[in-house]
Amino acid sequence: MNKILVIEDNRILLNSLVKLLKCESFEAIGTTKGQTGLELARTEKPDLILCDLMIPDLDGYAILERIRTDETTAEIPFICLTGASDRASLRRIMELGADDYLTKPYSKSELLGAMQSQLKKRTRNRILNIPYIHPNLPSIDVKIFHDNLTKIDAKIGLQDRFNLLLLNHFKPGQNIPIALLSLERLEEYKNSFGAECSRLLFEGAIARIVSHLGDTGSIIWSNGEQIGILLSPVSNRQEAAEKIREILAILAEPFSLLNYHLGTGGCAGMAFYPGDDRSWERILGKANIALHHARQQPSPRPVIYTDDLLVNTKDRLMLESDLRHALTENELIVYYQPQLDLSTGMGMSAEALVRWKNAKRGLVSPGKFLPLAEETGLIIELDNWMIEEVCRQAKIWQDRGFNISVSVNLSALQFCQRNLCDRVAEILEETGLNPENLELELTESVLVDDPEGAIATLQELKALGVRLSLDDFGTGYSSLSYLQQFPFDILKIDRCFIHNVSENPKNAAIVCSIIQLAHTLGLKVIAEGVENEADKLFLQNHRCDRIQGYWFSRPIEADAWEQMLYQNCA
Ligand code: C2E
Ligand code: CA
Ligand code: CA
Numbered sequence: 001m002n003k004i005l006v007i008e009d010n011r012i013l014l015n016s017l018v019k020l021l022k023c024e025s026f027e028a029i030g031t032t033k034g035q036t037g038l039e040l041a042r043t044e045k046p047d048l049i050l051c052d053l054m055i056p057d058l059d060g061y062a063i064l065e066r067i068r069t070d071e072t073t074a075e076i077p078f079i080c081l082t083g084a085s086d087r088a089s090l091r092r093i094m095e096l097g098a099d100d101y102l103t104k105p106y107s108k109s110e111l112l113g114a115m116q117s118q119l120k121k122r123t124r125n126r127i128l129n130i131p132y133i134h135p136n137l138p139s140i141d142v143k144i145f146h147d148n149l150t151k152i153d154a155k156i157g158l159q160d161r162f163n164l165l166l167l168n169h170f171k172p173g174q175n176i177p178i179a180l181l182s183l184e185r186l187e188e189y190k191n192s193f194g195a196e197c198s199r200l201l202f203e204g205a206i207a208r209i210v211s212h213l214g215d216t217g218s219i220i221w222s223n224g225e226q227i228g229i230l231l232s233p234v235s236n237r238q239e240a241a242e243k244i245r246e247i248l249a250i251l252a253e254p255f256s257l258l259n260y261h262l263g264t265g266g267c268a269g270m271a272f273y274p275g276d277d278r279s280w281e282r283i284l285g286k287a288n289i290a291l292h293h294a295r296q297q298p299s300p301r302p303v304i305y306t307d308d309l310l311v312n313t314k315d316r317l318m319l320e321s322d323l324r325h326a327l328t329e330n331e332l333i334v335y336y337q338p339q340l341d342l343s344t345g346m347g348m349s350a351e352a353l354v355r356w357k358n359a360k361r362g363l364v365s366p367g368k369f370l371p372l373a374e375e376t377g378l379i380i381e382l383d384n385w386m387i388e389e390v391c392r393q394a395k396i397w398q399d400r401g402f403n404i405s406v407s408v409n410l411s412a413l414q415f416c417q418r419n420l421c422d423r424v425a426e427i428l429e430e431t432g433l434n435p436e437n438l439e440l441e442l443t444e445s446v447l448v449d450d451p452e453g454a455i456a457t458l459q460e461l462k463a464l465g466v467r468l469s470l471d472d473f474g475t476g477y478s479s480l481s482y483l484q485q486f487p488f489d490i491l492k493i494d495r496c497f498i499h500n501v502s503e504n505p506k507n508a509a510i511v512c513s514i515i516q517l518a519h520t521l522g523l524k525v526i527a528e529g530v531e532n533e534a535d536k537l538f539l540q541n542h543r544c545d546r547i548q549g550y551w552f553s554r555p556i557e558a559d560a561w562e563q564m565l566y567q568n569c570a
Contacts, residue, residue, distance in 0.1 A: 002119055002256050005046035006030040007037035007063065008081065009055045017050065024112060025261060034058025038066055041073045048118055050111075053082040053093070061096060068097040077118035081106075119256065159280050161219050162230060166273075174233035175272035177240035179302060180287045181209075181227040182295070183251065185264045197257065201264055204255050212250055213243075226291070228284075237272060237304060244268050244302040252300060267294040268302040276305050289313050296375075320376055323369055326356050327381055333357055334389055335555035336406070338564060339526060339548040342540045347568055349405045351441070351548060352390045353555045354382065374411060383414040384423060391431040391438060393558055398437060402565050407439035407469055415446045421460040428464065435465030439490065443471045447486060458487050469526070473514065484521055491518045495529020495549070502538040512542050519543070 004026045008014040014030045021028035029044060031037050034055040041049060049067065053060035060080055067073045080093045080101040093101050099121075100114045165176060183205055190198035206227060209220060219230040229247075234240045251266040269290025277283045286305040292313065294303040303309070326332055336350040356364040373379040387408050394406045414420065428435050440461060447454045458468055469490035470483070474497050483491070493514055501507045511527070518525045527539050530549030539547055553564070 001025065001027045001254070001261075002047040003027040003029070003044065004115070005037065005040050005044060005049045007034060007049065007051040007055060007060075008032065009052060013052075020108065020111075034060075034063050037063055041067055041076060042070065045072070046076060047122060048077045048079065048115060050079050050081055050115075053080055053084060053089070061092065064093070064096045064098055075122075077122050079114055079118060162273075162280055165219070165230065165232070170233050174235055175237060175240075175275045176233050177229075177231040177237070177244075177270055177272055178283055178287050179229045179231070179240075179244045179268050179270045180284070180291045181229065181244075181247070181251075181266050181268045182225065182291060183227075183264045183266045189262060189264070193260070197262075200257055201255055201262060204257065205251055205264070205266070208250050209247055212247055228287075237275075240272075241270060241302050241304060244270060245300075248300040248302065265300055267291065267297070267300060269294045269305065270302050271305040286310075316372065319369065319372055320378075322358060322361070323356075323373060323376075323378055326358065327378065327385065331357055332382065332385060333557070334386065334393065335557060336561040337548055337555040338553045338561055339546045340536075340552045341546050342536075342544060347552065347564060348403060349407070349439075349546065350561060351407045351409075351555075352386060353409075354386055355555075370411075374413060377413065379411045380414050380417060383409075383411055387424065388427050388431070391427050391433045394437055395431045395433040397562065397565065398434060402569065403437075404565065405437045405439055405467070407441050409441045409471065410446075412443070412446045415442060415454075415457065420457065421464065424461065424466065425464055428466075436467065439467045439469050441469045441471040441492065444473075444475075451485065455486060462487050472528075474510070483518075483523075488523060490524045490526060492526045492528050492548075493544075498527045498529045498535060498539075498549070499531070500535065501527075502534040508538065511539075511544075515542055515544055 004021050006014060006017050006021070006028060008017060008030065009032045011032055014032055018028040018030045029040060029046070031040060032055075034057045037049075037051065037055075038058070040046070051060050051063055055063070060082070064078055064080070067076065067078060077099045078097065080098045081104060082089065082093070082101055083104045084090070085103045090101060099118050102110060102114055162176070170176065183202060186198040186202060189201060202222075206220065206222060209227065209229065213220070213229070216232065218232065221228045221230075229244070231240050231243060248266050248268055251264065254261040254263045256262075269287050269292065271277070271283050271286040271290060273280075273283050276286050289309050290303040290305040293309050294301075297303065333355050335353045335355050337353060338347040339349045339351065340347050341349070354366050354370075356369055358364060370379065373382055390406050390408050394404060397404050410420075417423070424440075428438070462468060467489040468487065469492055470486070470488045471492050472494045473491050474494040491514070493511060497507045497511050497514075499507070501511050515525050524545040526546040526548055527535075527544050528548050530536050530539065530547040530551045532551055535549075536547055536551055556564075
């Protein structure tokens with residue numbers, strides 16, 4: 001948040017300016033006295049000063065002159081607010097070093113415009129002024145390595161500095177902490193506001209780190225993507241981790257840039273020399289492994305390298321490699337979990353669930369590999385394959401005279417693909433399946449970020465004739481009123497409410513009201529995870545439309561469901 005100092009002798013004007021600035025998300029401090037203004041400029045170090053020219057105790061010219069000659073305040077942008085519009089006074093203001101002036105009366109947009117352009121200039125200047133930090137390690141020429149150096153140069157330069165640190169400041173029993181930081185959302189800002197914005201943010205983050213670390217003997221470098229920090233040797237690892245945690249906290253504060261308040265959190269991985277390794281290259285590698293794990297953590301705490309992380313990383317890499325293989329080598333299969341229609345007593349619908357049959361790993365359930373598939377984007381290919389495979393198989397059943405419907409799960413990532421509807425339309429056309437026989441299951445998570453975009457996509461899908469089902473209802477936001485906005489046909493109540501519903505009065509009440517409301521909105525209701533007959537009867541009595549769960553059938557292979565269909569229709 002930018003801090004603005006306002007010096008204005010008219011108290012009414014001062015109060016209204018301070019109020020306006022606060023409304024515009026600035027931190028504003030004000031005074032009616034010129035002398036107090038000078039003191040506040042020195043102690044509060046504002047990002048910008050707005051100063052009236054006519055102040056009884058010390059006029060604007062004198063204030064400006066002193067601000068510019070005091071080293072601690074000389075760089076602060078200064079905008080004069082003046083009633084005088086004669087050229088001589090304006091010229092004098094500029095000669096004394098004002099950055100801009102506004103003649104009264106000025107509009108709110110003129111004021112904010114002038115302020116923003118000075119603040120922007122200040123951010124740029126600050127960034128240009130940060131290439132050196134001055135630690136109290138005189139023998140080390142500490143530098144921030146910018147990306148205009150090649151990565152190789154930066155690496156060698158850094159290693160030299162590391163060696164110097166080792167030579168001059170390291171004592172036995174100590175560890176040198178190495179932290180690697182990465183910033184979140186830079187790509188997003190780059191796409192929305194341009195490369196300049198993400199560059200400024202990145203450099204702004206470095207500036208914050210530099211000013212936080214101050215003269216602590218830290219070396220900061222960057223390869224344009226990650227920020228590296230080498231702290232002075234410590235005897236206690238937690239002490240270093242705490243310092244990095246503080247840095248993550250200051251990076252979590254929003255940045256004011258290009259008229260926006262942009263938030264970019266960071267994550268950090270740490271390793272220690274020589275505790276974790278004695279090779280510089282390997283120690284960086286280990287900090288990187290820790291960083292990778294930090295990215296998957298919900299809380300912004302630095303992750304410290306341990307050998308366990310390495311094992312996990314290896315496992316993950318093997319799993320990822322095997323999973324890519326699975327997609328090309330046809331190791332994925334579809335299981336179908338039949339559902340029972342409670343009004344007809346027929347089991348003519350099923351949910352398609354992916355399984356992975358691997359020679360080494362056996363039959364792997366989605367819980368084990370879907371998170372990785374989502375993280376790597378492989379889920380898109382996987383979901384596409386599922387839709388295709390399920391439509392192909394369903395068409396065969398349709399041709400054999402079964403009026404079945406099959407549902408397929410769509411991941412959030414898949415739902416956001418621009419060509420999703422085209423792809424579904426193509427598959428329906430290629431396989432010849434009647435669209436009414438296909439249901440697509442989505443969870444609430446796909447709706448919350450961009451409800452309007454989601455409504456548009458859902459409507460497009462609906463226009464193809466497929467049915468839409470809201471999965472895991474009750475576990476997310478579950479606002480029944482917002483359910484109304486989305487064109488769903490089916491609501492699936494999550495199994496956590498269904499488990500022992502016949503004996504749990506709270507769950508029973510929730511389930512009954514969900515069923516009633518869904519029916520009022522014209523939705524069919526499916527209860528998931530029905531494991532016993534008592535629960536099935538309860539749901540039947542409360543007019544639930546379909547049930548799915550181990551009581552009726554576990555997920556089974558296509559052949560097995562086909563057997564059931566024949567028995568059903570016999
Ligand atoms: P889901 O969509 O909620 O699927 C239902 C899960 O509940 C399935 O687990 C199913 O085996 C399990 N289940 C069914 N009846 C019962 C029951 O009576 N009791 C209990 N305790 N569990 C029951 P599964 O097959 O392991 O799938 C887990 C999740 O993986 C699914 O949850 C779904 O979110 C996801 N998933 C599965 N297949 C696909 C797919 O092809 N694409 C995508 N994007 N996600 C999928
Ligand atoms: Ca589902
Ligand atoms: Ca579900």
